[in-house]
Amino acid sequence: MTLRLAAALAPSPQNNLLDLSAGLGGGARALHERYGAQVTGMEARPVLAKLGAAESFNRGTAKNASVEHYDPQSLTARELFSGILVRETLFHQPHLGEVLARAAKALKPRGQIVLVDYVRVEHENPNSRYLAWMDAERQPVHPWSAKQYRAACEQLGLELSEFEDMTDSYRKTVIEGWATFLAGLHLKDLGEGEAAALVDEAELWLRRIMAFEHSALRVIRIHATAPAGR
Numbered sequence: 001m002t003l004r005l006a007a008a009l010a011p012s013p014q015n016n017l018l019d020l021s022a023g024l025g026g027g028a029r030a031l032h033e034r035y036g037a038q039v040t041g042m043e044a045r046p047v048l049a050k051l052g053a054a055e056s057f058n059r060g061t062a063k064n065a066s067v068e069h070y071d072p073q074s075l076t077a078r079e080l081f082s083g084i085l086v087r088e089t090l091f092h093q094p095h096l097g098e099v100l101a102r103a104a105k106a107l108k109p110r111g112q113i114v115l116v117d118y119v120r121v122e123h124e125n126p127n128s129r130y131l132a133w134m135d136a137e138r139q140p141v142h143p144w145s146a147k148q149y150r151a152a153c154e155q156l157g158l159e160l161s162e163f164e165d166m167t168d169s170y171r172k173t174v175i176e177g178w179a180t181f182l183a184g185l186h187l188k189d190l191g192e193g194e195a196a197a198l199v200d201e202a203e204l205w206l207r208r209i210m211a212f213e214h215s216a217l218r219v220i221r222i223h224a225t226a227p228a229g230r
Contacts, residue, residue: 001173002027002085003034008114008162008223009083011035018042018081018106021089025052025067032065040081041067044089072099077106084113088219091118091143097152104156107226113158115222116166118208119146121215129207130216136207146220158224170219171212174205 002019006027011017013036019028022041031039041056043049052067072093084103093099107113120130120143134141144152146165153160190198211217 002087003030005087005114005116005221006031006083006085009085009112011037011083013037015082016040016079018077018084020070020072020075020084020103021087022052022067023048025056025065027085028065028067029056029059029061032061039065041065042070042075043067044070044072044092072102075099075102075106077102079106080108080111081106082108082111084111086113086115086117088116088118090115091141092137092139094140094142096142096144100152101156104158104226109226109228111226112161113222113224113226115224116170117149117220117222118143119149119218119220120144121218122147123216127214127216129211129214133207133211133217136204138204143217146218149220149222153222153224157227159227160222160224162221162223164221165218166221167212167219171209174209178202178205 006017009015009017011031011034016038017031017040019031019039019041022028022043025041025043028039028041031037041052043052046069049067049069053062056062056065056067072089073095084107086103090096090099103113120126122145146163150160150163187195208217212219
């Protein structure tokens with residue numbers, strides 16, 4: 001999914017990219033290997049960032065597809081970027097608007113950002129599926145509505161090229177991914193701890209899917225461009 005989303009950023013050897021949801025760095029490394037782009041991967045979870053940095057070092061890509069830990073609330077880029085990718089990350093941030101503004105400041109003039117995030121549906125009261133999803137997430141959640149995202153982008157001067165509800169395609173991709181994973185899984189090879197972790201992960205994704213299906217939670221994709229004069 002990373003390569004498909006990042007295609008809108010026109011990755012190339014001439015463009016430097018920032019991935020603010022790097023995880024273990026697989027997406028950053030794939031972008032560099034496919035397009036030759038210089039990719040800086042940042043990950044908010046310290047353990048994943050450490051493992052991702054080690055993997056990039058072991059693969060010899062630490063210089064061109066790095067992974068490092070960062071605090072989203074104090075994000076300060078050391079350079080400006082041609083493109084920024086943010087996937088399913090910001091809904092955990094209590095001060096989401098500040099993080100989005102910091103990311104926007106890291107863009108070069110006419111730099112582009114592609115953002116995918118979970119957004120709440122504006123009901124008077126959250127329904128049971130939404131509350132079940134909140135309870136399953138391992139970190140506190142503070143999702144915006146799509147309306148809030150649109151308003152914030154406009155306030156930051158970002159020119160919206162696309163503002164898409166991609167819930168249906170996202171849900172399909174998740175279900176197909178789990179089906180493929182489970183088809184190749186040999187349960188007898190799992191230790192007790194591994195099996196428990198797998199059950200927890202499956203429960204989380206089940207609650208996310210149920211929230212999608214009951215219109216309690218949606219997934220949006222934003223593609224926007226920074227102004228020319230910054």
